[in-house]
Amino acid sequence: MxxxxxxxxxxxxxxxxxxxxxxxxxxxxxxxxxxxxxxxxxxxxxxxxxxxxxxxxxxxxxxxxxxxxxxxxxxxxxxxxxxxxxxxxxxxxxxxxxxxxxxxxxxxxxxxxxxxxxxxxxxxxxxxxxxxxxxxxxxxxxxxxxxxxxxxxxxxxxxxxxxxxxxxxxxxxxxxxxxxxxxxxANTISKGNFEIEMPETEYIELTALTDALQKTARELATLYGNLESQVAEKTLALTRANNELAFLYDTLLTLNAKKLDYKALKAALNQLKDYESIDYLRLIIQYPEQELEMIEANGGWPESADNSTRFPLQFEQANLGYLELISAQDINTPLFKNFAIMLTRSIVIHNATEQRQQLALMEERGVIARELHDSLGQVLSFLKIQISLLRKNLDHSCRSPAVEVQLTEINEGVSTAYVQLRELLSTFRLTIKEPNLKNAMEAMLEQLRANTDIKIHLDYKLSPQWLEAKQHIHILQITREATLNAIKHANASHINIRCYKDDRGMVNISVSDNGVGIGHIKERDQHFGIGIMHERASKLDGEVVFSSNDTHTNSTATTEQRHQENPDSPLESHNTSNLSQGTIVTLIFPSQQEPTHG
The missing domain is CATH 1.20.120.960 (Histidine kinase NarX, sensor domain)
Known part of the structure; x- marks a missing residue:
């Protein structure tokens, strides 16, 4: 027209x-x-x-x-x-x-x-x-x-x-x-309705105005639609971010509400797996010079996992392990990164708390050691002196074989009590660089190595999360007592101490020697040092088992296999034949976590 x-x-x-x-x-x-x-x-x-x-x-x-x-x-x-x-x-x-x-x-x-x-x-x-x-x-x-x-x-x-x-x-x-x-x-457009019909006109000016308004309406409709879609996307993103923050917050509360043990970590992994609907999920915790600790979410972990994704647990320069997952759908990388960071912080905080508790226990033990030394040690020293004076000043008319036997037993009892006190004070006064059981054992064994020519080797494979700080003193005392018995009575040349967790999730602390065998233990079974070992084991909900090396061929074979794989392995691997004639003292008690296969 x-x-x-x-x-x-x-x-x-x-x-x-x-x-x-x-x-x-x-x-x-x-x-x-x-x-x-x-x-x-x-x-x-x-x-x-x-x-x-x-x-x-x-x-x-x-x-x-x-x-x-x-x-x-x-x-x-x-x-x-x-x-x-x-x-x-x-x-x-x-x-x-x-x-x-x-x-x-x-x-x-x-x-x-x-x-x-x-x-x-x-x-x-x-x-x-x-x-x-x-x-x-x-x-x-x-x-x-x-x-x-x-x-x-x-x-x-x-x-x-x-x-x-x-x-x-x-x-x-x-x-x-x-x-x-x-x-x-225009009023219709101002109300947000961009579906309008423009009037037909036969003049150029009004047609230009109509076309401009119609074009503006289309552009506003497009812009408004884009803004609505962007608002919907932002709202969805904010809702998802809020849900993720709420999830992370609830998980953090769960992790920090109680002890950070196997159950707490597995519960957090199960929550993450259900929240993201992923196929497989597991947590690998790695401590320096120790075996990997694996915690799997419900559903386990496949034997072959070629397409897995890992998120490292990195804190400053320390690598604590990684979070590994397998998923057929797109991975929410920010959520898993934040979850890994949260796990890292929780593990670091837990370790720091454990270290503080151990340091507090060590300080308390130092105070107890000083009190024992100043009180009980002086009393025992006084009793030894009084027994020696009594024996010298006792009239011959009062001496008899029964009296001599009693005096000898009293003297031996006081001497044994004094030795036990000194050993206890030595244990309480251990000086270590870091407050963990491995360093405490190394420090304790260094003291024993200084007083004997027997070669003592420590094979430590326990994770800090498996043990509590209050258990350390009992483990140290039992290990010290078993090692001292081997040094004093087994006539051994090698003593191997292994700390590991078996397939049943039980913590094993074994002290094996290549000495005279289990007979000397049976002869001294009534000795109160062995009784104290049993008493301490019961406080750990465990037991102390005495056995001969010839009943633990599987352990010896395992040692030989480790030596074949690594010729630089510890000295125990070179003396398996000698150890087969000795004694094994094993402390067995449940760990704080369920069994895993690391």
Whole structure:
């Protein structure tokens, strides 16, 4: 559809109105300008009648006054007021009538000059009627011009009103209505509804405005849709992030609410596995110079895992292990990274807490050792001196074999108690670099190595999480007692101490030697040191087992296998044949965690 210009249309209407009003004004001005002399012409023609009657008195006189009156009459007849009567703009009737007046005046002038008053008087009425007819024609022409002016003004005003009416209707239909529709569309857009219908228009300007508004509506609809989708995505992301934070917070509370043991870690792994709906999940904890500790979520771990993903448990420069998973769906990497960081922090905090507890226990034991040394040690020393003095000062009459036996037993008991006290004080006063059981055992064995030529080796494979700080003193004391028994009574050359966890999840502390065998233990079974070992084992919910090396061939084979895999393995692997004749003292008690396969 061909579209016109609204501006041109409005400009055309304005020009028409301007031209029409200008034309009416020009016509009125011209009409008035030509009507200015009508009154003078009518007056002049009217004065001709009066002068005609006046000349009748001078027709018979022949005086010079008659000639002046004739000249005056002719001046009026040919004056400027009557001259337009002969113009080409004047009607022909007025011009003919004016010419008739002139012609008849020539006759009347002849009569005056001939002093023929009789003919003059006879022709006067006809001459005056001719002048009256000229005046009448002039009046009719003046009235016609006035009527023409009024008619033209009325017609022009009516035409202008009609054009104005048509212009108003045109403007309302072609401009106002589309603009109102555009305003309604704009209000609809402002309310967020971008599905609008634009008005059809046949003008370029309104079409451009309509197209611009429609384009703006489409762009706003697209932008609004994009914003809604972005808001939905952000809301979903924030909701998911909030859920993840709540999950991490609840898991952190679970981990820190109680002891960080196997059950707590496995419960956290199960929660993470269920939350993310992954296939397999496990936690590998690695402590320096120790075996890997593996904790699997429900569902276990497949034998072959080629597509697993690992998240390291890194704290400063220390690597504590990693979190490993297998999932067929996309992995929420930030969540697993944060979970790994949370586990790392929890393990570090737990280890630090355990170390603080161990340090506190060591400090408390140091205080107890000083108190024992200052009190019980002095009492035992005093008793030994008093027994020696009693034996020297006892009268021979009071001496008998029974008394000697009793004195000997009392002296041995005091000496044994004193030795036990010194050993206990030595254990309490261990100086180690870090408060953990391995370092404490190394420090304890260093003290024993300084007092014997027997080679003592420690094979430590226990994780810190398997033991509590309060268990350390009992383990140290039992291990020390078993090692001292091997040094003093087994006549051994090698002593191997193994600390590990078996397949049943039980902690095993074994002290094996290549000495004389289990017989010396049986001979000393009533010794109260062995009884103390059993008592300490019961406090650990465990037991102490005494056996011969020839009943532990599996352990020896395992040692040989480790040596074949690693020729630089400890000394125990080179002496398995010797150890087969010795004794094994094994402390067995449950760990703080369930069994795993690391």
């Amino acid at each position: 061909k579209r016109g210009s609204l501006t041109s249309k409005i400009l055309g209407l304005m020009l028409v109105l301007i031209l029409l009003s200008s034309s009416l004004a020009i016509f009125a001005i011209i009409n008035l300008s030509y009507s200015l002399g009508d009154a003078k012409a009518i007056n002049a023609s009217g004065s001709l009648r009066m002068q005609s009657y006046r000349l009748m008195f001078y027709a018979n006189s022949g005086s010079e006054a008659a000639q002046e009156k004739i000249t005056e009459f002719e001046n009026t007849l040919h004056s400027e007021a009557l001259h337009p009567s002969k113009s080409w703009l004047s009607p022909k009737k007025i011009a003919a009538q004016y010419q008739l007046v002139i012609d008849k005046w020539l006759v009347m002038k002849y009569y005056i000059e001939q002093e023929n008053s009789r003919d003059y008087a006879a022709s006067l009425k006809d001459f005056v009627d001719t002048i009256d007819l000229l005046v009448l024609e002039m009046e009719h022409h003046a009235a016609f011009k006035l009527r023409l002016l009024a008619a033209s003004q009325i017609f022009g005003l009516g035409l202008m009103l009609s054009i104005a009416f048509l212009a108003v209707r045109f403007t309302k239909r072609k401009v106002v209505v589309p603009l109102q529709q555009l305003m309604e569309s």
